[in-house]
Amino acid sequence: MTASKLLSLKGKEKIAMLTAYDFLSAKILEEIGIELILVGDSLGTVFMGYKNTLPVTLSDVLHHVRAVRNGAPHSFIIADMPFLSYGISVEESVKNAGILIQKGGANAVKLEGGTEFADTIAAMIKVGIPVMGHIGLKPQSILKSGLKITGKSKEETHALVEDAKTIEKAGAFSIVIEGTTEEASREITRSVSIPTIGIGAGRYTDGQVLVLTDMLGLDKDLNLQHNKRYANLYKVIKKAVKNYIEDVKSGSFPTEEQIFKRAKE
Ligand code: KIV
DSSP, X not given: OOHHHHHHHTTTSOEEEXXXXXXXXHHHHHHHTOSXXXXXXXXXXXXXXXXXSTTOOHHHHHHHHHHHHXXXXXXXXXXXXXXXXXXXXXXXXXXXXXXXHHXXXXXXXXXXXSGGGHHHHHHHHHTTOOEEEEEESOGGGHHHHOSOOBOOSHHHHHHHHHHHHHHHHHTOSEXXXXXXXXXXXXXXXXXXXXXXXXXXXOSOSSXXXXXXXXXXXXXXXXXXXTOOOSOOHHHHHHHHHHHHHHHHHHTOSSOGGGOOOOOOO
């Protein structure tokens, strides 16, 4: 996958993206051949147990990008730019994006924001860093605007479309649309020539993304309207651990199969 191949899929074939944070998951995703892997700053909530993504640092993301790159050496990996790693100055933002590419091995970066980050996006692209935009519900803006579904009115939809067009003009190769009405994401998708990837944005985006641990059902308490559970790993892991404990207590593990014996003299 390359940014230009992705572009050619728009309107022809839906694009599938999933997050990954570790070596083994990334290895599975590459084996299956998923088009895009995102090392999202959602690692803060699903991997670190933070209440939101604000505490995630550049070195946290770098650490996970390296693990994912080790597991998926041939995949197109997008590294999320965490809170405050961009937006303070354009120079610092470009430098930080460069770290995720150069030291982490990512193919591209993603940052949350629209028109306000057009200069930053353009500066990254100028030095050769492909950028994915992210509009709609922006988890890093939780303190500023909360976590609400947008695109509920014509005005909100218009603002989102303008954001998407500006991001495209700045040179982004794709845009994540999170938490919008289906009508809004459809209009955005029609208004730009780069692929849109939706999460909680309905059926008409050019592709979809889910958080891997959410779609695998690892968190029994998670109840997100946009999510679909494709497995119940919570139950699978719980049962396996319970069986292991029982086996250890009863002495049925290890068996002959798992032991090493001294060579016969
Ligand atoms: O951090 C993340 O996982 C994301 C996706 C939800 C798009 O930004």
